[in-house]
């Protein structure tokens with residue numbers, strides 16, 4: 001596999017970057033009435049506007065060449081056909097199989113995985129219908145009113161984000177909660193007001209060894225048993241597990257009958273489509289969950305079969321590379337103008353940063369180009385009243401993604417119109433900016449005294465030329481949401497393929513875990529082992545403060 005910087009298109013892009021250095025998006029728009037038509041894409045019910053990017057036809061041509069030269073097409077084919085592209089863990093990467101709504105078989109090691117996928121989907125349907133229909137009863141015979149998903153990382157963020165996004169579709173008398181943090185405050189605050197007799201726990205962990213999840217699950221089990229008078233048979237009515245590790249599930253005391261399986265070819269941050277999404281199915285019902293899968297499947301088909309020049313995730317991926325590697329942009333903001341998508345940036349942080357936050361390539365060589373960006377964001381309009389200042393006038397270039405629905409799930413005065421107006425206005429302002437002359441003229445018209453005009457006008461300059469994409473769709477339905485999430489997954493794939501990194505392992509999370517295992521007994525009073533002076537002193541002070549009243 002070639003390092004991207006050695007590809008002819010990479011050098012050409014570097015030269016081209018210099019070529020367009022002094023040029024401004026507002027002039028490009030003024031000179032070309034067709035700019036929006038040329039740089040936007042209508043895919044089903046999703047409109048993707050990428051005309052407010054620092055690109056010309058030539059830029060796009062070169063970026064597409066980069067994709068071709070890097071062998072992206074073969075990489076896509078390798079993923080969809082079950083090749084073990086996660087080379088360090090020697091695993092296939094097949095979240096696409098979880099939403100394969102076609103009758104195409106998908107093979108891993110010569111075995112079609114689809115029958116197992118369908119079996120678990122059927123199990124999820126049966127179980128969620130029982131719980132939602134009130135037939136599944138707690139240990140005293142009462143129906144379930146509250147579901148608590150215990151999991152962290154991919155076993156939390158995806159399901160939490162989707163469940164929140166689909167709030168308008170929830171069954172009203174079944175509440176779904178999420179506990180992730182090992183900080184006891186998370187579990188304690190969640191359990192406040194819940195009733196042991198009517199609470200169902202989903203212990204969700206791919207490995208079933210994650211310290212935070214196991215600790216929370218044990219405390220939840222104790223909480224249940226206190227109310228059940230220590231009767232362990234109650235556990236079967238109140239605990240189900242979602243995992244790849246049957247053995248550990250049994251060892252924890254959860255009946256294998258109550259286990260929902262998934263497989264090592266599903267990465268944690270790509271797992272919401274599997275039984276890891278059980279909390280989603282409980283909240284919105286299995287029909288809606290399957291609509292979510294359908295939306296993702298449609299995006300998969302688009303990604304797999306559409307020429308790169310009209311391929312949504314490919315375009316997104318290439319635009320990200322353009323800024324990360326040729327403009328030095330270090331971060332990427334995701335700004336959903338949708339309160340229900342408030343956890344979308346959190347999910348994308350894990351998806352993108354755990355996938356492409358890598359410093360060695362597929363051959364183990366340290367890379368000398370930028371890889372995955374720092375992803376961050378908040379729902380609009382809230383962000384406008386805090387960090388948008390920096391987006392507009394700061395010294396950093398931050399490419400932004402705006403997401404907004406044309407219609408709300410509610411009708412309340414002109415709220416939604418105001419929301420949309422703000423979203424479009426922010427993208428426009430970032431792009432066009434405001435010149436010194438414009439600012440000065442406005443101030444003059446407002447009657448600002450002559451001696452303050454220059455100073456104020458200087459402060460009111462917006463350089464503009466700041467890039468953004470915008471997704472517009474009719475309404476946030478399960479299907480649209482499925483397509484959007486899958487689109488971001490594939491965008492991450494495209495970038496990882498071009499950067500020549502393994503987007504599917506996460507070695508960077510291990511070292512801290514190992515050291516925490518060493519430090520834990522030292523905090524409990526054991527002998528303090530080898531540490532740097534800082535860590536040792538912190539352990540000592542911690543221990544000292546345990547003895548203070």
Ligand SMILES: O=P(O)(O)OC[C@H]1O[C@H](O)[C@H](O)[C@@H](O)[C@@H]1O
Pocket residue numbers: 152153154155204205206207208209210213268269354506509
């Ligand atoms: O699902 P689990 O095995 O409990 O893993 C939960 C999370 O923890 C790990 O540290 C990984 O970094 C994540 O990718 C994973 O999603």
